[in-house]
Amino acid sequence: MYLGISAYNHQSAAALINEEGELINYYREEQLSRIKGDNSFPKNSIKKLFETNSLKTDDIKNVIFYEKPLSAYLNPLKVAAKNLPESLNLISHQLKNFKKTSLFCFVDLAKAYPGLEQKLLYIDHHLSHTLSALAYAESFKNICSVVADGFGDRSTTSISFVNNPNQIKELWSCDYPFSLGLFYSAITDFLGFAINEGEYKVMGLAAFGIKDIDFYSKMNKLIFWDKNEKTIKMDLSYFEYHKNIYNSFSIKLEELFGSSRNPLENLDVNNNEFQRYANIAFAAQEVLTNILKELFRHAHHLTGCSKFLFSGGVALNSASLRSIASLSFVEKIYIPPSPGDSGAAIGAAYFGFIKNNKNNSFKRINNLYPTIFNSKSQYKKTIKIVSDKFEYLSKNMEESFLLASELIKEGATIGTLISNAETGPRALGNRSLICNGQNLEAVSYLNTVIKDRSPFRPTAPAMLESTAKKYFIIDDALLNSYFSMSSTVVLKENSPIKNYPIIHIDGTARLQIVEPNSTLDKILLYLRKYDIEIIANSSLNISGDPTCYDLIDGLMVCELSPLKYLLTDYGLLKKLN
Amino acid sequence: MEKKESAANVLYETAFAEYGSALEMLAACKKAIKVREVLGFFEHARDEYIHTKKFLSILKKQGINLSNKIARKYKFVHIGALKKGYVSDKGYLIETKRMKDFVAYIYTNELIAEDEFSKILKYFEDDKESTDTIHSIMKDELRHHGMARKYFLKYYPFIQPYQLMIYKYREYLHNKGRKFYFKNFQILEKLFTPIYFSVSLFVSLPLRLLNQKEFSRINKNLMDISSKSLI
Numbered sequence: 001m002y003l004g005i006s007a008y009n010h011q012s013a014a015a016l017i018n019e020e021g022e023l024i025n026y027y028r029e030e031q032l033s034r035i036k037g038d039n040s041f042p043k044n045s046i047k048k049l050f051e052t053n054s055l056k057t058d059d060i061k062n063v064i065f066y067e068k069p070l071s072a073y074l075n076p077l078k079v080a081a082k083n084l085p086e087s088l089n090l091i092s093h094q095l096k097n098f099k100k101t102s103l104f105c106f107v108d109l110a111k112a113y114p115g116l117e118q119k120l121l122y123i124d125h126h127l128s129h130t131l132s133a134l135a136y137a138e139s140f141k142n143i144c145s146v147v148a149d150g151f152g153d154r155s156t157t158s159i160s161f162v163n164n165p166n167q168i169k170e171l172w173s174c175d176y177p178f179s180l181g182l183f184y185s186a187i188t189d190f191l192g193f194a195i196n197e198g199e200y201k202v203m204g205l206a207a208f209g210i211k212d213i214d215f216y217s218k219m220n221k222l223i224f225w226d227k228n229e230k231t232i233k234m235d236l237s238y239f240e241y242h243k244n245i246y247n248s249f250s251i252k253l254e255e256l257f258g259s260s261r262n263p264l265e266n267l268d269v270n271n272n273e274f275q276r277y278a279n280i281a282f283a284a285q286e287v288l289t290n291i292l293k294e295l296f297r298h299a300h301h302l303t304g305c306s307k308f309l310f311s312g313g314v315a316l317n318s319a320s321l322r323s324i325a326s327l328s329f330v331e332k333i334y335i336p337p338s339p340g341d342s343g344a345a346i347g348a349a350y351f352g353f354i355k356n357n358k359n360n361s362f363k364r365i366n367n368l369y370p371t372i373f374n375s376k377s378q379y380k381k382t383i384k385i386v387s388d389k390f391e392y393l394s395k396n397m398e399e400s401f402l403l404a405s406e407l408i409k410e411g412a413t414i415g416t417l418i419s420n421a422e423t424g425p426r427a428l429g430n431r432s433l434i435c436n437g438q439n440l441e442a443v444s445y446l447n448t449v450i451k452d453r454s455p456f457r458p459t460a461p462a463m464l465e466s467t468a469k470k471y472f473i474i475d476d477a478l479l480n481s482y483f484s485m486s487s488t489v490v491l492k493e494n495s496p497i498k499n500y501p502i503i504h505i506d507g508t509a510r511l512q513i514v515e516p517n518s519t520l521d522k523i524l525l526y527l528r529k530y531d532i533e534i535i536a537n538s539s540l541n542i543s544g545d546p547t548c549y550d551l552i553d554g555l556m557v558c559e560l561s562p563l564k565y566l567l568t569d570y571g572l573l574k575k576l577n
Numbered sequence: 578m579e580k581k582e583s584a585a586n587v588l589y590e591t592a593f594a595e596y597g598s599a600l601e602m603l604a605a606c607k608k609a610i611k612v613r614e615v616l617g618f619f620e621h622a623r624d625e626y627i628h629t630k631k632f633l634s635i636l637k638k639q640g641i642n643l644s645n646k647i648a649r650k651y652k653f654v655h656i657g658a659l660k661k662g663y664v665s666d667k668g669y670l671i672e673t674k675r676m677k678d679f680v681a682y683i684y685t686n687e688l689i690a691e692d693e694f695s696k697i698l699k700y701f702e703d704d705k706e707s708t709d710t711i712h713s714i715m716k717d718e719l720r721h722h723g724m725a726r727k728y729f730l731k732y733y734p735f736i737q738p739y740q741l742m743i744y745k746y747r748e749y750l751h752n753k754g755r756k757f758y759f760k761n762f763q764i765l766e767k768l769f770t771p772i773y774f775s776v777s778l779f780v781s782l783p784l785r786l787l788n789q790k791e792f793s794r795i796n797k798n799l800m801d802i803s804s805k806s807l808i
Contacts, residue, residue: 034603034604035655036655038656070807074787078784078787081781081782082785084781088774088777091780091781092770121804121805122806124799126799165800168799170797170799189649194653197655263648263649264637264639264652266637351800381609382612382615384612384615385615544653544655545655550607552606552619555619560627
């Protein structure tokens with residue numbers, strides 16, 4: 001068994017891959033600790049992996065950490081040292097918090113599982129990302145990997161050629177502090193959203209923007225692709241993330257675009273400044289997409305490949321993928337279900353498998369629900385909560401699905417907490433809030449009342465592949481990504497569903513094609529007789545919390561929100577008044 | 578610090594404290610075995626989540642009057658509960674304390690919280706809506722205190738009132754100690770800042786000489802780089 005770990009920077013996670021290269025279990029720390037964006041050493045995740053799979057330390061051949069800790073520690077310090085005296089605070093902060101950095105992975109592992117630290121290996125951060133994407137690809141040879149994130153352990157963006165899983169040669173990289181991810185995070189901060197949490201809100205907001213040439217050309221001066229030097233360049237005088245722990249952008253950015261948004265103010269379409277913020281988001285999204293296109297052109301030029309792996313936090317930017325896929329040389333882009341740091345734990349574990357795989361046989365990971373949840377363990381515990389606050393509409397699963405679909409037809413929202421949980425940040429039906437995607441009132445209720453989100457945020461549609469092909473322009477290059485909701489699609493011209501509430505204001509949608517025999521597939525089967533072929537799908541959580549993991553989390557969402565129905569492994573629950 | 582900012586700061590920290598409690602109670606709910614305990618902790622967690630939301634909504638109301646620069650300091654990011662120490666990185670209390678001590682902790686801390694909230698009220702003397710909200714939270718805290726007491730009487734009938742008093746004063750002292758430590762820590766931080774800065778400057782010199790090209794992996798097989806190396 002190979003244990004992959006990601007921690008200390010963004011979301012922590014632990015993944016377990018067996019001798020056959022199968023991902024048998026995976027946990028994100030935030031799912032278990034219930035703290036959104038938990039980046040601490042994933043002790044709960046590792047413990048859960050050990051308990052669920054009845055492991056002993058001897059069963060683990062290698063523990064693979066997803067970055068080179070000393071590089072990750074020294075690189076930002078080196079850049080900060082060049083920016084004295086403004087960066088004194090940052091350097092001093094880094095020195096004081098030495099014990100909270102990934103350099104302490106060895107110690108933390110030794111404390112939690114003595115003996116396991118002797119099996120610890122460290123691999124290049126972008127290699128972890130590449131392998132996390134490769135594990136989900138259909139082809140393991142002659143493929144190009146593009147990684148773009150905030151910062152790993154040395155570079156922020158890289159291009160590698162995967163000759164085969166044992167030969168992955170890096171051909172190009174862009175060094176910190178020039179970073180697409182940190183640029184987008186600084187704009188996220190400027191627009192009043194939390195860094196590492198609010199980037200997808202910027203993406204949603206961008207759809208409301210109008211192309212403002214002035215804003216676009218200003219934004220393009222902040223970050224751009226240097227055609228001569230073939231690299232990403234930035235005007236760092238507008239940013240402070242490389243020299244300040246408190247500010248990601250400088251006062252110059254406010255002089256350029258006007259004041260930043262007060263994060264404590266509500267942002268809705270009726271807000272006076274809404275259009276300005278939307279135009280800024282639009283410009284940032286445009287600039288990011290254009291640089292990514294240049295990056296893929298360069299990747300094609302360097303490798304001659306037409307098949308790509310795309311990973312790193314920037315690959316979560318689903319709105320940019322359509323444009324990249326439209327490049328004439330792109331045949332296929334594989335995006336893992338969790339392209340960010342948490343998913344890199346899978347890549348790290350996969351490294352262990354590749355290195356020890358003597359017969360060079362590789363199988364694609366196609367399990368989108370690797371987070372094992374044993375509902376039996378909580379069923380008895382929650383009897384009192386359920387009997388006091390809920391009633392079973394049915395305990396028979398087939399009947400529960402039937403009843404759930406009838407309720408959806410009536411306009412209700414259903415929470416699902418079924419079997420194992422999803423890999424990535426997107427709920428695909430097992431930890432979802434679902435309703436009729438064709439019903440404006442139902443979608444609006446799910447979005448703004450149950451989830452308490454800003455009305456400008458879109459809700460994703462889930463449907464069968466045949467339905468998707470009927471209404472949307474499906475790009476074959478991105479077909480795999482639609483199954484994990486990783487890319488947006490655009491409506492076909494004169495599509496009859498253009499006024500459906502799951503269509504964003506710019507005519508796009510973050511499509512999910514449902515897997516055969518999945519939870520949503522079953523529900524869609526029952527909904528067919530009511531002419532409902534589109535489900536609106538959002539993650540089962542309340543605003544700001546991680547997506548639910550277990551039954552207690554699901555029951556808590558019902559308690560804290562107006563959600564009435566919860567479809568579980570033991571039947572359909574209805575909240576009592 | 579201006580009064581408006583002080584109010585925002587108090588609300589921000591209190592929201593984190595309540596969020597930390599919600600997480601503690603949820604963890605206790607998952608760890609508990611008796612179905613009544615599971616329900617009790619579940620309801621307690623729900624209340625604490627609601628309190629967090631209520632404090633954040635008052636903060637939002639207050640935040641409109643703050644400058645953007647100050648308001649950005651009070652953006653509620655959940656991971657702050659860990660970073661600020663409202664939740665220990667060693668694990669939740671239910672994992673480190675015995676159930677009896679954990680309930681004793683709730684018993685006293687709910688009382689302390691109620692007392693602390695009465696001090697917050699002074700910031701919102703002119704705001705009836707916010708005052709009413711805080712009063713309703715204070716009532717909840719007293720109810721939780723009462724529930725913890727009931728638990729003691731039910732499961733530990735031989736416990737003497739003076740033992741509860743000891744628990745209470747021990748927590749009061751812990752709490753005072755924490756505050757004393759925090760205040761002194763802040764003073765020490767200020768005192769040590771010039772030293773930190775000097776060390777940082779000193780460290781910066783060799784750091785500037787680091788050759789970044791040595792980190793370059795261009796044209797290297799990433800799979801062949803030593804996986805024992807930290808760099």
